[in-house]
Amino acid sequence: MQDCHILITRPEPENTLSCERVRHHGWSAIPLPMLEIAPIEENDRKAAIRAKIFDIDTFDYVIFVSKNAARIACDWLDDCWPMLPANVHWIGIGQGTTQTLIDEGVPALSNPGHTTEALLEWLKPARMKDQKILIIRGEGGRPELGNKLEERGAKVSYLSLYDRKKPRYSAQTFVMLPDINLIWVTSGESLANLSEYVTRHMPHWKSLPILTPSSRVNQQAIDMGWVNATCANGADDNSLIKATELHTGQQND
Known part of the structure; x- marks a missing residue:
């Protein structure tokens, strides 16, 4: 299935990068x-974001929930912190988010998994008591991570750096698409938006x-x-490409 048409639903700018990876695989x-x-x-x-970024050295842990959170936060950090504070533990949820931070010079760590649930398992309860944690995300993100950390005694704050919006497409947009063989979806919110359009x-x-x-x-x-x-067991390109290879291989058998 070298001519497999894959619908990529990531937000930009990651969508363009994922499309390049997909085309590289034929x-x-x-x-x-x-x-x-x-x-x-x-x-x-x-102004509120800037104030929180200037206070980022008061936190024990800073957790980035997505590549977009990491990318936008790094712009703010570059502006406010010529040298990053040394006492902060920087954590990315998932390998893609962590790599985005590392590429921007932030010495981030990542849990072995790729989900909020895996991160909670990795961050053992004993480590979290009385720790100050900043969760960097988009407006209105999932509350589960912060709630669970607070249950463990952590003091959780949030910093929202972007709004998430549903793209507007017409029926003609879908009619003009080529035949689709496979779909990549990388978040529950993207799935919900896709499902609404597809149903219609x-x-x-x-x-x-x-x-x-x-x-x-x-x-x-x-x-x-x-x-x-x-389930591709990851939102990063490598996980989705591996799952695609398994799928196309099954289709070829």
């Missing part, structure tokens, strides 16, 4: 982001193979009526 990449990342622009919100415009897509980043999102896909959902 497949066709069809970009259709199901989430828009909009950095915060309001002056009062930017392309209901037969619900029978297509769809790769999801975690067992949680995979179950969401099944609950939303996707009958051929598979």
Whole structure:
């Protein structure tokens, strides 16, 4: 299935990078982001972000929930901290987020897994008591990580650096797409947006193979009526490419 057409639903700028990786493997990449990342622009919100970034050395742990959180945070850190504070533990959820931080000069660590749940398992309760933790994310992100850390005695603060928006597509957008053989989805929110459009415009897509980043999102896909959902065990390109190779290999047998 070298001519496999893969729908890539990541937000930009990661969508373009994922499409390049997919094409490098000989497949066709069809970009259709199901989430828009909009950095915060309001002056009062930017002033609050700047104040929190200047206080980042008061935290024991700083946790970045996504590559977008890492990418935007690094711009703020470059502006406010010519030299990073040495007493902070920088943590990325997932290898892609961690690598984004490392590439920007932030000495980040990552848990062996790729999900919030895996991170909670890695951060043993004894380590968290009375620790000050800053979670960097988008506006309105999942509360589970912070809630669980607070249950362990941590003092949790949040810093939202961007808004997440649903892209606006018309029925014509979907009609003009080539035939799709496989779909990549990398978050529960992207899945929900995709499912809404598919139910309205392309209901037969619900029978297509769809790769999801975690067992949680995979179950969401099944609950939303996707009958051929598979967990890729990661939202990063390497995990999704490996799962795609397994799928195309099965199709070739």
